[in-house]
Amino acid sequence: MARSGTLAGPRRRGGMGLARREAMMGLLLVSPWLLGFLIFTLGPMVASLWFSFCEYKVIQPPRWIGLGNYQRMFADELFYKSLSVTTRYTVVSVPLGIVAALAVAVLLNQNVPGARVIRTIFYLPSVVSGVAVALVFSWIFNYRFGILNYVIGLFGIRGPDWLGRPQWALWAFILMSLWGIGGNMIILLAALQGVPVSLHEAAEIDGANSFVRFWTITMPMISPALLLVTIMSIIGSWQVFTSAYIMTAGGPAYATLFYLLYLYRNAFNWFEMGYASAMAWVLFVIIFVCTLLTLRGSQNLVHYEGA
Amino acid sequence: MTTVASVRRGRSRRRLVREVARKLLVYLLLLPLTCFIIMPFAWMVGSSFKPIGSGIKFPPQFIPNPVVFTNYPLVFKTIPFLMYTRNSLIVTLTVIVGEVLSASVVGYSFARLRFPGRDLMFIVLLATMMIPYPVTMVPTFIVFKILHWVDTYLPLTIPAFFAPPFAVFLLRQFFMTVNRELDDAAKVDGCNELRILFQILMPLSKPALTTVAIFSFTANWNDFLGPLIYLSSARMYTLALGINYLRSFRGGGDLAPQMAAAVMFSLPCILLFFLGQKYFVQGIVTTGLKG
Numbered sequence: 129m130a131r132s133g134t135l136a137g138p139r140r141r142g143g144m145g146l147a148r149r150e151a152m153m154g155l156l157l158v159s160p161w162l163l164g165f166l167i168f169t170l171g172p173m174v175a176s177l178w179f180s181f182c183e184y185k186v187i188q189p190p191r192w193i194g195l196g197n198y199q200r201m202f203a204d205e206l207f208y209k210s211l212s213v214t215t216r217y218t219v220v221s222v223p224l225g226i227v228a229a230l231a232v233a234v235l236l237n238q239n240v241p242g243a244r245v246i247r248t249i250f251y252l253p254s255v256v257s258g259v260a261v262a263l264v265f266s267w268i269f270n271y272r273f274g275i276l277n278y279v280i281g282l283f284g285i286r287g288p289d290w291l292g293r294p295q296w297a298l299w300a301f302i303l304m305s306l307w308g309i310g311g312n313m314i315i316l317l318a319a320l321q322g323v324p325v326s327l328h329e330a331a332e333i334d335g336a337n338s339f340v341r342f343w344t345i346t347m348p349m350i351s352p353a354l355l356l357v358t359i360m361s362i363i364g365s366w367q368v369f370t371s372a373y374i375m376t377a378g379g380p381a382y383a384t385l386f387y388l389l390y391l392y393r394n395a396f397n398w399f400e401m402g403y404a405s406a407m408a409w410v411l412f413v414i415i416f417v418c419t420l421l422t423l424r425g426s427q428n429l430v431h432y433e434g435a
Numbered sequence: 436m437t438t439v440a441s442v443r444r445g446r447s448r449r450r451l452v453r454e455v456a457r458k459l460l461v462y463l464l465l466l467p468l469t470c471f472i473i474m475p476f477a478w479m480v481g482s483s484f485k486p487i488g489s490g491i492k493f494p495p496q497f498i499p500n501p502v503v504f505t506n507y508p509l510v511f512k513t514i515p516f517l518m519y520t521r522n523s524l525i526v527t528l529t530v531i532v533g534e535v536l537s538a539s540v541v542g543y544s545f546a547r548l549r550f551p552g553r554d555l556m557f558i559v560l561l562a563t564m565m566i567p568y569p570v571t572m573v574p575t576f577i578v579f580k581i582l583h584w585v586d587t588y589l590p591l592t593i594p595a596f597f598a599p600p601f602a603v604f605l606l607r608q609f610f611m612t613v614n615r616e617l618d619d620a621a622k623v624d625g626c627n628e629l630r631i632l633f634q635i636l637m638p639l640s641k642p643a644l645t646t647v648a649i650f651s652f653t654a655n656w657n658d659f660l661g662p663l664i665y666l667s668s669a670r671m672y673t674l675a676l677g678i679n680y681l682r683s684f685r686g687g688g689d690l691a692p693q694m695a696a697a698v699m700f701s702l703p704c705i706l707l708f709f710l711g712q713k714y715f716v717q718g719i720v721t722t723g724l725k726g
Binding site: 147150151152153154155157158160161162163164165167168169171172173175176179186231232235236238240246248249250251252253255256257258259260261263264265267268270272273274275278307310314318359363366367369370373374388391392395396401404405408409411412415419 | 457458461462464465468469471472473474475476478479482490491492493494495497537540541543544545548549550551553556559560563565566567568569570571572573574575576577578580594596597598599600603628653657658659660663664675676678679682690693694696697698700701704705707708709712715716
């Protein structure tokens with residue numbers, strides 16, 4: 129006590145000064161992020177909200193038109209098309225992708241020799257995303273000479289003209305998204321590895337078979353990871369751009385006019401900055417609502433340890 | 436006694452059989468899936484050694500016959516591949532430096548210092564990780580246009596110096612795990628915050644810093660939308676734009692040179708992934724974000 133008293137003495141004198149100095153230093157060191165947030169996130173978001181109420185074609189200054197852009201959106205068939213394309217893509221590719229990622233993660237969690245190598249292979253597509261993948265897949269999906277239809281043909285089925293037919297083009301993109309499940313798979317695998325073995329052993333002694341154990345122990349334990357993966361996948365699916373830009377340019381007959389592709393064209397091909405800003409805000413609201421709904425809907429399903 | 440032993444032996448043999456059957460089943464299910472993942476890679480590499488014109492040949496072949504090496508030099512002849520590579524390296528390396536430096540400083544502040552508004556700011560930072568790039572794309576472009584930064588690398592690199600949230604989050608989480616006594620001791624010795632960060636925390640945080648650098652490299656090397664928006668003159672193109680450009684050239688529209696370009700383009704990321712695999716996995720798992 130006496131020792132700590134003597135130590136506290138000189139400290140107390142400078143106490144206020146030290147805390148203030150730390151606060152100053154803290155704010156100073158955090159300022160790069162704070163500035164970046166204001167300049168590159170908050171500022172642009174506020175600006176784009178304002179632009180969304182303006183006609184703004186870059187060469188002239190923005191002109192206030194109230195809800196004009198939003199009204200136009202309601203009448204814009206291509207806007208609806210892009211909305212429907214992206215929604216359908218999300219509704220199919222996200223659940224399929226998560227189920228596939230979970231299935232692979234469960235298989236890899238079985239401690240078979242070589243699991244590490246297979247895990248690496250599954251993650252590899254996430255590293256080479258973008259242009260290279262789009263180039264490779266445009267050849268793979270080729271109607272007559274593509275390897276995919278060749279493989280399908282081996283089973284006696286005639287493969288469709290993947291990228292040339294409106295009813296098939298989106299399926300090509302969904303198939304491609306399944307190729308990239310590795311990122312989600314690794315998150316789920318890590319969650320699976322975090323499930324305590326003791327829980328499974330206890331349930332096994334109580335006579336629960338592996339199916340029951342999966343639903344009553346594994347699923348609740350990995351539910352936070354599943355939720356995270358779901359939200360990230362939904363956000364990602366609304367941002368498909370490069371593959372659509374390179375492989376189909378939105379075609380055929382706008383069948384792959386993804387939301388971001390249409391937004392890009394409005395902004396950077398037609399310089400409709402006001403309209404594009406309105407679209408960006410609608411996108412923001414969509415993603416926000418999707419995230420909120422996922423969180424709400426999963427409230428009773430997600431189990432948090434110790435909560 | 437003997438009966439018990441034989442029952443036990445029978446049970447353990449049955450167990451073994453079941454165990455082997457289970458593993459076989461796992462392999463049986465994994466094999467087609469793994470083939471599905473490998474196929475495009477095999478197709479890409481294989482096709483890069485095929486003769487010109489094999490893109491429109493039926494049946495398509497996996498293993499090139501004859502093997503041809505001319506596609507690689509053809510890429511260099513058709514597009515200024517080296518110049519694009521240099522451009523990509525300029526952008527990517529600048530971003531890495533900016534991101535690692537700024538995110539370390541900010542991450543340190545969030546992890547170690549007390550200042551008013553810290554917790555609120557950190558929540559805001561987490562929230563911004565959810566905001567998709569397209570939402571801010573248009574006004575940010577307008578700002579850079581007003582600044583006359585369009586068709587320079589500044590719009591692609593300068594934002595990285597303002598501590599991107601993903602990197603801050605990752606480093607902050609890592610700094611929190613480093614024992615505080617070390618920097619307390621340094622403080623007693625009269626070190627200031629920046630020296631503690633650069634001389635104590637950062638050397639101890641090499642795994643986290645490597646993770647940030649690797650993620651930043653792949654994200655920016657592969658970035659297509661950013662360069663597409665900001666770079667208009669061909670001599671400024673990054674490799675991602677450049678190899679897409681290859682298609683519009685005579686002779687570049689064929690399968691083989693395109694695949695050769697795709698192989699060369701993705702090689703750095705693949706190599707980096709194999710060298711730093713454990714950092715990758717660590718990064719994805721701690722943040723739940725994909726590259």
